[in-house]
Amino acid sequence: MIGFLRRRAVGLVLTVWIVVTCAFAMMRIVPGGPFSEERKLPAAVLANVEARYHLDWPLWRQYLQYVGPLNLDEHGLFGDRERVFGGVLAGDLGPSFRYRDYTVNQILAESLPLSLALGSLALAWAVVLGGAIGVAAAACRGTKLDLALRLGAALGIALPNFVVAGLLVLVFALTLGWSPIAGSTSFAHFVLPSLALGAPVAAYVARLVRSGLVEALQADWVRTAVAKGLPYRTVVLRHGLRAGLLPTVSYLGPASAGVLTGSLVIERIFALPGAGSHFVASALSRDYTLALGVTIVYSVLIYSLNSLVDFVYTRLDPRIALEEL
Amino acid sequence: MSLLDVKNLRVRYDGPRGPVWAVDQLSFELSAGELVALVGESGSGKSTTALALLGLVPISGGTIETGELWYEGRNLLTLSEGEWAKVRASEIALVFQDAASALNPYLTIGLQISEVLETHRGLSRRDARKEAARALGDVGLPDPEAKLANYPHELSGGQRQRALLAMALVAKPRVIVADEPTSALDPALGLHVLELLERERKTRGAGVVLVSHDLELVAAHADRTYVLYAGRVVEHASARELFAAPWHPYTAALWRARARLDGERPRRLAAVPGNPVDLANLPAGCAFHPRCELARERCRSERPELSGVLRSDARMSLSAARRAACFEKESLALERPLESEP
Numbered sequence: 214m215i216g217f218l219r220r221r222a223v224g225l226v227l228t229v230w231i232v233v234t235c236a237f238a239m240m241r242i243v244p245g246g247p248f249s250e251e252r253k254l255p256a257a258v259l260a261n262v263e264a265r266y267h268l269d270w271p272l273w274r275q276y277l278q279y280v281g282p283l284n285l286d287e288h289g290l291f292g293d294r295e296r297v298f299g300g301v302l303a304g305d306l307g308p309s310f311r312y313r314d315y316t317v318n319q320i321l322a323e324s325l326p327l328s329l330a331l332g333s334l335a336l337a338w339a340v341v342l343g344g345a346i347g348v349a350a351a352a353c354r355g356t357k358l359d360l361a362l363r364l365g366a367a368l369g370i371a372l373p374n375f376v377v378a379g380l381l382v383l384v385f386a387l388t389l390g391w392s393p394i395a396g397s398t399s400f401a402h403f404v405l406p407s408l409a410l411g412a413p414v415a416a417y418v419a420r421l422v423r424s425g426l427v428e429a430l431q432a433d434w435v436r437t438a439v440a441k442g443l444p445y446r447t448v449v450l451r452h453g454l455r456a457g458l459l460p461t462v463s464y465l466g467p468a469s470a471g472v473l474t475g476s477l478v479i480e481r482i483f484a485l486p487g488a489g490s491h492f493v494a495s496a497l498s499r500d501y502t503l504a505l506g507v508t509i510v511y512s513v514l515i516y517s518l519n520s521l522v523d524f525v526y527t528r529l530d531p532r533i534a535l536e537e538l
Numbered sequence: 539m540s541l542l543d544v545k546n547l548r549v550r551y552d553g554p555r556g557p558v559w560a561v562d563q564l565s566f567e568l569s570a571g572e573l574v575a576l577v578g579e580s581g582s583g584k585s586t587t588a589l590a591l592l593g594l595v596p597i598s599g600g601t602i603e604t605g606e607l608w609y610e611g612r613n614l615l616t617l618s619e620g621e622w623a624k625v626r627a628s629e630i631a632l633v634f635q636d637a638a639s640a641l642n643p644y645l646t647i648g649l650q651i652s653e654v655l656e657t658h659r660g661l662s663r664r665d666a667r668k669e670a671a672r673a674l675g676d677v678g679l680p681d682p683e684a685k686l687a688n689y690p691h692e693l694s695g696g697q698r699q700r701a702l703l704a705m706a707l708v709a710k711p712r713v714i715v716a717d718e719p720t721s722a723l724d725p726a727l728g729l730h731v732l733e734l735l736e737r738e739r740k741t742r743g744a745g746v747v748l749v750s751h752d753l754e755l756v757a758a759h760a761d762r763t764y765v766l767y768a769g770r771v772v773e774h775a776s777a778r779e780l781f782a783a784p785w786h787p788y789t790a791a792l793w794r795a796r797a798r799l800d801g802e803r804p805r806r807l808a809a810v811p812g813n814p815v816d817l818a819n820l821p822a823g824c825a826f827h828p829r830c831e832l833a834r835e836r837c838r839s840e841r842p843e844l845s846g847v848l849r850s851d852a853r854m855s856l857s858a859a860r861r862a863a864c865f866e867k868e869s870l871a872l873e874r875p876l877e878s879e880p
Contacts, residue, residue, distance in 0.1 A: 432642075433639035433640050436598065437634055440592050441626060441627040441705070443653060445623075451653075
């Protein structure tokens with residue numbers, strides 16, 4: 214266990230470093246910059262602004278300033294000027310280029326918790342609803358119930374989440390009045406957005422659980438379980454489900470990272486100040502530091518969740534040893 | 539009175555090339571304490587018959603078209619799935635062929651054995667585990683308590699097969715159906731498994747249906763033998779009679795083709811001549827005729843029924859129950875007695 218965690222910690226650092234380097238390079242290759250606007254700034258002003266953010270430095274120096282470990286910045290924009298160490302290695306993601314007076318750390322600290330909460334709730338829906346639907350469909354495969362559930366799941370995948378969100382608001386908020394329409398002041402405000410966010414994931418989970426379980430139920434040992442006279446429920450849940458869940462677990466790792474980092478569309482519709490919009494806006498406005506910051510958050514999440522998936526695999530399948538991962 | 543009585547069993551599988559009857563008009567019976575063998579090549583219907591005895595044909599994709607399966611005054615083929623569940627493992631148990639795939643790799647051996655007792659005998663988990671350890675000890679596994687916590691992949695092939703046997707025997711079923719229980723084992727272990735089955739029938743009168751292609755094994759252990767070809771019984775006799783003087787050319791060919799471990803002159807592993815039967819494309823008349831050296835015009839058009847012989851002759855073994863489905867059985871039995879062991 215300790216060895217596994219140590220190996221994954223090393224892997225995480227290396228992965229994030231490679232991702233940051235690539236993302237840094239890509240941001241700079243793309244034409245335009247944070248201060249190139251339609252109305253051109255006078256050359257002197259632009260030079261001043263760029264000098265303030267060290268955009269006049271050679272790239273290697275900017276990269277070193279951003280990643281660390283040395284604090285090369287003398288204006289104190291990138292964290293505390295007194296500190297010897299700075300940059301990402303010191304946990305400092307730098308100032309935002311667009312939201313003046315805010316650091317990336319501050320922006321993420323304000324928006325991420327909301328997205329994480331919303332995403333967790335959406336994932337809970339996805340796992341519980343999707344899992345139950347998948348198991349039910351697999352257990353009665355070939356029946357009308359199976360067909361109906363599969364159609365529902367296909368619909369859930371096909372419908373864009375803004376349509377689902379719109380329908381949910383129309384029915385539960387506007388018509389029935391059971392839920393607030395938008396905002397983020399109480400738990401009730403999160404129910405509809407998390408349902409809309411989780412719906413496609415739930416539909417996908419349902420399909421994966423169904424197909425995984427149907428395949429698992431073909432196994433010879435399932436026939437053995439039937440030959441032992443076990444009740445059908447035991448056959449499905451004890452002898453089929455473990456193997457049947459493996460594809461779903463693999464899918465949920467990366468899918469969770471996407472859900473937890475928020476959704477631009479859902480956050481706009483329900484007026485939630487989450488992190489989802491930053492993923493899109495920062496890249497478009499060339500807010501170099503914010504774009505890199507959300508990239509780092511996303512890659513850390515992806516890597517950690519995939520490690521969690523590997524760990525869950527060892528719990529589900531005794532033939533996979535944690536020591537070998 | 540027989541323990542198990544199978545009448546006119548007919549099992550259909552609907553494949554991509556049309557319907558196939560894996561078992562056709564098969565009848566046999568089993569008495570308490572008896573070991574009856576079903577032998578034949580692959581595709582002869584012997585494994586399908588084993589599945590049918592446990593009501594497992596529907597979940598393996600087949601349909602039972604006709605037939606009766608009498609056990610303790612009940613025709614089991616009329617049971618609902620819920621009623622079947624009470625019979626399986628408790629009254630009639632199946633030992634599968636391949637322990638590597640028949641045991642669930644995700645669950646411990648202990649759980650897989652004790653769940654049988656929890657389901658059928660209503661034991662608590664603790665008592666069931668105790669019984670499971672005893673069952674593992676009974677089949678000769680060393681250190682059975684520790685084995686309870688093992689997963690199947692942590693056991694050797696022979697241990698797995700015995701664990702599978704323990705699982706089938708643990709609820710003390712009155713009928714044990716063993717589908718090629720020794721084919722994955724080396725001869726010594728195979729013999730051990732057979733001894734364990736022998737013990738079950740001798741000590742508590744369990745009936746055993748042994749499905750096998752291993753004729754040496756059958757000759758040594760079975761009381762009676764049914765030879766299957768293309769889903770039908772082609773010969774039925776006591777094991778001793780059957781191989782001393784087969785009536786059906788297929789039985790004779792099987793016996794000649796068996797792998798000989800004791801042969802003094804090494805020779806190529808012989809096989810029954812011709813191609814194994816294609817169930818989707820059964821020949822008219824006797825299904826064996828394309829491979830039979832005795833085949834005549836009549837064999838190509840007319841199917842021989844399972845029957846005894848009319849003439850009595852001192853050289854023919856004539857127990858009353860002996861039957862074969864061949865027009866030439868009398869000439870085969872009289873004119874071509876098999877050479878005795880070389």
